[in-house]
Structures are given as C-alpha cells and as structure tokens.
Amino acid sequence: MFKSKQPAQPQTQQGGKQMAQQQKPQQPQQQLKPIVLSQIPNISSKVLNLTSIRDQSKLDLGDAISTLKGSKAIVMDPKLIGLLNLLADPTFLQNYGGEKRYELKEGRLDTECKNIVYIVRPNIKYMYWITEHVRQHQSENLRKEYSIVFVPRATILCSRVLEEEGVMGNFVIHEFPLDIVPFDEDVLSLELSNSYRELLLDGEKTSLFWVAKSLMKLQAMFGTIPIVKGKGQCSRLVMDMIVRMRKEMSEEVTVPPEIDSLILLDREVDTITPMCTQLTYEGLIDETFGINNNAVFLDEGIVNPNQGQQQQPNAPPPPPTGKKVPFPLHSNDKVYSEIRDTNFSVLSGLLNKKAKDIDEYYKMFKTTQSISAIRDYMKKLSSYQMEHNSLRIHTCITEEILEVTKSNSFMKGIEAEQNLLAGVNLENVESYIEDCINKKEMIHKVLRLLILYSATHNGIKPKQLDFFKREIIQTYGFEHKITLDNLESLRLIRKSDTRATFPNIRKDLHLIVDDLNEQSPNDIAYTYSGYAPLPGGWRHIEEVLRLLPGPTFEEIQPLPQGATSNVKSDRKPITLVYFIGGVTFSEISALRFLSRQDQANPYKW
Structure with a gap:
C-alpha cells in the first residue's frame, strides 16, 4: 500500500541540521575564476546530431534580419529573447549588422540607428507599440527604415492593424519560420506556451499544424519515421495532417531513417502528473525558481561573486544584491548533467562527493613531479575550474530549495x-x-x-x-x-x-511503488517519490488505454523508395516521444531513466 510517505530529505547531522547546511561541499583551496557558460548547448553528441536544426534556424534568422542592409537596431519580443539566445549569440547578430539590441516595450524607442528590425510574434498589442515608435520618430523628424520579422508567420489581423493605423507602408515584412528549437542534446521544444488552452478551451487547432510541420521537418532531416503510435484526439489529428502532407509532396527526401518510432501523446491523456510536485533536482528548480529557455534567474552575487568571496570557499553565500542574472542549465554543465535527474533527497551526498573529487584533483599538483604529468594536469585544469564554479552555484541553489522543502x-x-x-x-x-x-x-x-x-x-x-x-x-x-x-x-x-476509473488505472499500470529505492532507483517512480508517470507501453495495456481520453492508434509509414538501403542495423533504436500540450522536467527525467534501463534512446519532447 502506498502510504502518504514524505519525500526523504537530505540526511541530517549532529544538532539536526541538514547536510547541505552543516557540511557544505569542501571546495578546493583555489581562487575561483568566473567561467561563463553559454546558454547555447552543445547538441552534436549522443543520439542525433541536432546541430542541423539549429544551423537551419540561424540561416533563416540571418536572412530575416538582413532585409535591411547595413547596421541596425534589433528590437525583440520579450518572450522571444530567451528562445533566440538558444540559437544565436550576440556575435552572430553583430555579423548581420545587429549593432544595438532592445527589448520591445510600450512607449518611446530612442536609438541612433537608422535601420530598425522588429522580431516579434504576431501579437496585436505589439502592432500598436510599434506604430507608436514610428509616429514618435516622424514627429521628431527622424528618418528611419523599418522591418518587421514575424515569428513564425505574419497574420491578417496584424497587417490590418498596421493598415488601419496608416503605417503599413513604412515596413518591410518578413517571416522567420521558427518551429522546433533544440534545448539540449535530447530535448526539443516548439515553445507554444498556450497550446493546451487553445486546443481544448478555445477550439483553436493552429498549433497542431505547427506540430505536424515540425515532424515533417524532422523527417526531412532524419528520414521517415517507420512506426507511429499515438494516444489522444490531437495526436490523431496530427497523424492525419502528416499523411496528407506526405501525399501533397511532389517528391520526398530519401534520407535513411535515423528515428525508429514516434509516440504522440496528448497532454489531456494524463492531467495527473503535471499537478504533482516534481521531486527531481531539475524539477524542484523549476518549482522554486522557474526554468525558462534553459536558464534560471539567480541573484548576481551567487552567479558572479567578487574576488574576495572566491578566495574564501567556505564563506557563507554572499548577501543578495537584488539583481537577477541568468544561469544556464543544460548538459554542457558537467555537474548539472550528473545531478539534474536525481531525486532531491540524495542530492547533498552527490554534491559532497563531487567536491571531494575536485579537491583530490587540486591536491595532485603538489605530488606531481614530471613535466608530462604537469602538462596533463594543466590540460584538465580549465574543466575542473568550471566544475568547481558550477558546484558552488548548485550548492547555493540546493540550500535555497532546502528552505522550501523543509517547510x-x-x-x-x-x-x-x-x-x-x-x-x-x-x-x-x-x-x-x-x-x-x-x-x-x-x-x-x-x-x-x-x-x-x-x-x-473522477x-x-x-x-x-x-x-x-x-x-x-x-x-x-x-x-x-x-x-x-x-x-x-x-x-x-x-x-x-x-464510477471512478483512476483506481483501475493505478492498479493495472502499477503507478504506485511502495518499496522505492531513491538512492539507487529501479523505477521511474523515483521522480515523484513513489508515483510513476504514465508509461509509454501499448499493446499489453490496451484495455487500460480505453479508460483514458481519446483514440489509440498505431500506424506504419511507408518509406520513400531508396530510403531503406542505407539504414544502419548496428545502432540502438531511437524513439521520439512527442507531448502535445507540454511536459514536465520530472517526466523528462523519467524518460531518461527508461532509456538507460532499456538501452534505448528515447527523445523527449
């Protein structure tokens, strides 16, 4: 019986204080140099080389902002800034003439640049703000050239607003068809934050078109996916769109398939899991601080401490400065990559072990004698310094989360x-x-x-x-x-x-695990300290699936002629799991766990 057990907290020491407070990870006696980790992850390793997706998006972005020649001011939709940071760094924008960068706001826009490029979603409110900028510049006799880049496309309503305001003729209109964005080496996202509401409350199906388009784009790059399984009405509609799009294509790209199967899941199928508190480290960061576009905003004193604090590794965290700065969260951070999917109860022990490993590395220098050994030591120094800096920041994050979880x-x-x-x-x-x-x-x-x-x-x-x-x-x-x-x-x-159906689902799918080992988990239920997110199995649970909303289907997609000849038979199977309507970080952790257990490589969406 699953008995309302509390998630285990990190082990206590003498006096009842938590380990992360009483025994902070012993940091090496070295001066820390702030090492800035890019928000753009390295996505060329592991299962699929996703750099081709990012490279195509960067090319499209460059074309879009090049509609006006020469230097220019780039004014960005505040909801797109973080997303564009996953594609291109400031140097990329400068190479395309992005001399100045601004966040789109209501009110004045003061800039010395003659050319102004707006990168925005098709939002009516933004059209009025942009109109206000044009009229301001005209009233001040400032000659400017304007371009609007709509992401992912322009709409009739936005064009009508600009026409009614009498400013449409001032703009060069361009579209930037941004759809799937790689967030990490095994995570992609459409970032359609309102899709659940639009689909199920407003009856607006546009987001399903973009889901289908994104899957067609993936199949053009990585080959047709032979097996498609789905659950839910939206998933069924997406599959129908894909079938129709393939028929309308004059000629399909004969790329050997790299993805073996696709699982389409409506968020409506499982509304229970997103309502539960996430208990992995990454999940609790999201619950406590919020993670947006691979970054969490932390106090500047934590991310960039001054030199005096760096020379005192055992000093308490610096006092809050009030200024928040982004700290990237992705697999390029080796420390984060190792701890992100663990249950929070075991985190302090992992941080202490990592601190001891780094400390041992620094001590090696004192015993190193030969020139070759010193050379090897120096080659790894930068990597260890980055891990040291990351460890310090994650320790601070852990302590703040502990204040919440102990309450x-x-x-x-x-x-x-x-x-x-x-x-x-x-x-x-x-x-x-x-x-x-x-x-x-x-x-x-x-x-x-x-x-x-x-x-x-029920x-x-x-x-x-x-x-x-x-x-x-x-x-x-x-x-x-x-x-x-x-x-x-x-x-x-x-x-x-x-009659309630959840008890039957809970029993048949074994969603509650009593004898859970959070130290060395053997079940995905560790992500919620005893509750397992709905699994992706199909045929052996057909009766149970009928209790869940929407149709269940499985289809075989015929491969284009010539696409099968170069299929590699010696690689591990790859499964793409596509959530329509959103997914939690702890669910992603559960899928990563399954991929390690099954020696497969499911992609999380």
Missing part, C-alpha cells in the same frame, strides 16, 4: 498529493485544501490540488466543490470565477458523476 507547508502539500494518489484520507485532504485557502496560499497551489483531487477521484462531490469555489472567490477575488469556469469547461475540475 511545514511543503511537507503537508506533498502528503496531501500522495493521499490523493493513493485514494486514502480524503477528509484530511479536504481539510488541508480549506486551510490553504484560509491562509491565502498561492492560488496555483490550491488549483493544482483541486485538479489532482478531481482527476484521481470528480468532486457537488456540495464540496461548490464550497471550494465559493471560498476561492471570496478569498482570492471574484475575477477567479472565470478561472474556475474555464477549468470546469476543460473538465479539469468537475463534479463527480460516474
């Missing part, structure tokens, strides 16, 4: 989640949700618990649901009635009506 509120929240997943102590959960509302805790926490309650118990009793809704509106404000109505429209929160 009574966090522990009670985890207990409530696990009671819901196990189907026990429901009255205690209801009382806890009521307490959260009364204490006016973050509304997202309350809503996640209500969605989890509804999903695991709805909430009408009287109890009405009570929660009334309390939320009275506590958080009447505007949240719209939020609650939308959640009910999506059936994420609903009144109980029929």
